[in-house]
Amino acid sequence: MSTIYIHWPYCLSKCYYCDFNSVVCNRNIDYLEYFELYKNVLNKFLEQFYNNEEITSIYFGGGTPSLIAPIFIDKLLNYIYNVFKVCSNVEITIEANPKTIAVNKAKQFKNYGINRISIGVQSIIDNDLKILGRIHNSYDAINCVYDMSSIFNNTSIDIIYNRPGQRLEDWIKELNEILLLPIQHISLYELIIEDNNYIKYLIDKGFIDAPNSSSSFFEETIKTAESNGFEMYEISNYVKSDTLLYSRHNLSYWNYDRYYGVGAGAHSRVSINNNIYSIEQVNNINDWLLWAQNPKFNCVLLSNDDVYKEQLIMGLRTKFGIDINNLNKNVIKKYKLFDKIEVLKQHSYVITSQKTSRRHSKSSQDIDINGYLILTYEGMLKLNMIVEYLT
Ligand SMILES: C[S@@+](CC[C@H](N)C(=O)[O-])C[C@H]1O[C@@H](n2cnc3c(N)ncnc32)[C@H](O)[C@@H]1O
Numbered sequence: 406m407s408t409i410y411i412h413w414p415y416c417l418s419k420c421y422y423c424d425f426n427s428v429v430c431n432r433n434i435d436y437l438e439y440f441e442l443y444k445n446v447l448n449k450f451l452e453q454f455y456n457n458e459e460i461t462s463i464y465f466g467g468g469t470p471s472l473i474a475p476i477f478i479d480k481l482l483n484y485i486y487n488v489f490k491v492c493s494n495v496e497i498t499i500e501a502n503p504k505t506i507a508v509n510k511a512k513q514f515k516n517y518g519i520n521r522i523s524i525g526v527q528s529i530i531d532n533d534l535k536i537l538g539r540i541h542n543s544y545d546a547i548n549c550v551y552d553m554s555s556i557f558n559n560t561s562i563d564i565i566y567n568r569p570g571q572r573l574e575d576w577i578k579e580l581n582e583i584l585l586l587p588i589q590h591i592s593l594y595e596l597i598i599e600d601n602n603y604i605k606y607l608i609d610k611g612f613i614d615a616p617n618s619s620s621s622f623f624e625e626t627i628k629t630a631e632s633n634g635f636e637m638y639e640i641s642n643y644v645k646s647d648t649l650l651y652s653r654h655n656l657s658y659w660n661y662d663r664y665y666g667v668g669a670g671a672h673s674r675v676s677i678n679n680n681i682y683s684i685e686q687v688n689n690i691n692d693w694l695l696w697a698q699n700p701k702f703n704c705v706l707l708s709n710d711d712v713y714k715e716q717l718i719m720g721l722r723t724k725f726g727i728d729i730n731n732l733n734k735n736v737i738k739k740y741k742l743f744d745k746i747e748v749l750k751q752h753s754y755v756i757t758s759q760k761t762s763r764r765h766s767k768s769s770q771d772i773d774i775n776g777y778l779i780l781t782y783e784g785m786l787k788l789n790m791i792v793e794y795l796t
Pocket residue numbers: 422423424425466467468469500501502503524525526527563564565594595596597598599
């Protein structure tokens with residue numbers, strides 16, 4: 406089981422907080438030429454790594470993939486269907502910015518196979534949208550959600566909270582309104598401020614307030630979502646409880662499945678003979694366009710320790726936790742995982758869903774492991790510290 410990620414690196418403008426590999430598009434795009442480049446890279450994956458496993462999700466992310474001309478989506482999906490074994494109920498998502506998607510275009514996307522849309526709403530307060538450097542206002546965003554949900558049965562939105570100067574009570578009031586929108590899924594991201602973001606400059610210069618550093622934002626967000634019928638299943642992701650339309654694409658990352666990423670800076674995790682390799686494509690967008698004419702992957706073999714660490718970082722984000730049985734037994738022993746779990750349990754940072762048992766067989770020194778390791782809400786607030794402790 407694998408997934409495909411298609412990175413579209415262009416946006417209409419750069420949001421003040423954004424650290425994604427995206428640039429403002431200042432050229433006329435020849436979509437047929439771009440299709441050939443993306444196809445070249447997928448072909449390379451086919452030749453080198455593809456083992457006829459089922460593709461369960463295809464994700465157009467960015468940047469702003471809703472800017473893409475429908476012909477590119479049509480040709481690329483056709484190509485993928487022809488050469489990969491695509492699962493019959495594959496999830497195919499496109500990310501959209503409210504100003505860049507109209508009903509007609511969305512209907513074309515749907516006709517070509519897109520069955521899920523993820524809209525970057527970010528806020529429904531005009532002043533906060535300005536602070537974030539978004540090109541839309543709350544009217545555009547809400548209208549877009551209603552339009553898209555009349556076309557797609559699986560609509561998700563992205564929201565950023567704990568914004569500069571935002572008070573907890575204002576956020577909860579806004580969230581209560583947001584959760585009335587016709588959506589099946591919502592990603593609620595706490596604002597991350599990177600050193601090189603324009604928003605950091607605005608805060609440092611005193612033009613806008615800094616975000617509040619209180620942890621109650623996270624706890625109150627979970628409570629409010631739950632009281633509105635949304636269930637938190639990952640630190641930043643919530644699903645409407647009566648639909649259970651999880652993001653299958655993101656679940657595959659958290660489950661540490663293999664994925665093929667295509668586009669400037671896209672990451673992949675591929676395997677040959679049980680070895681897992683990481684591939685990162687050229688980051689600079691113009692360099693990528695040259696590289697993709699004749700792509701050669703720079704494959705980095707991941708050690709058992711690397712894999713263990715990545716499994717923890719990804720798996721502990723979800724309420725399903727990590728199947729301990731999937732972790733390398735020698736690495737578990739090396740890092741004394743079971744002793745550390747006991748310590749974390751005493752602090753109420755983790756639970757195990759079944760008893761984990763330690764039984765060393767005399768011959769192989771194998772450990773018999775049953776159970777899932779799951780972070781509590783308190784543990785989720787300390788995810789990075791806990792991963793560091795366990796590795
Ligand atoms: C690639 S963008 C989504 C689609 C589209 N580009 C848009 O912004 O409308 C992915 C999401 O990451 C989130 N995000 C980006 N930078 C962030 C930051 N610094 N802190 C928190 N969330 C962020 C935003 O919610 C954004 O919608």
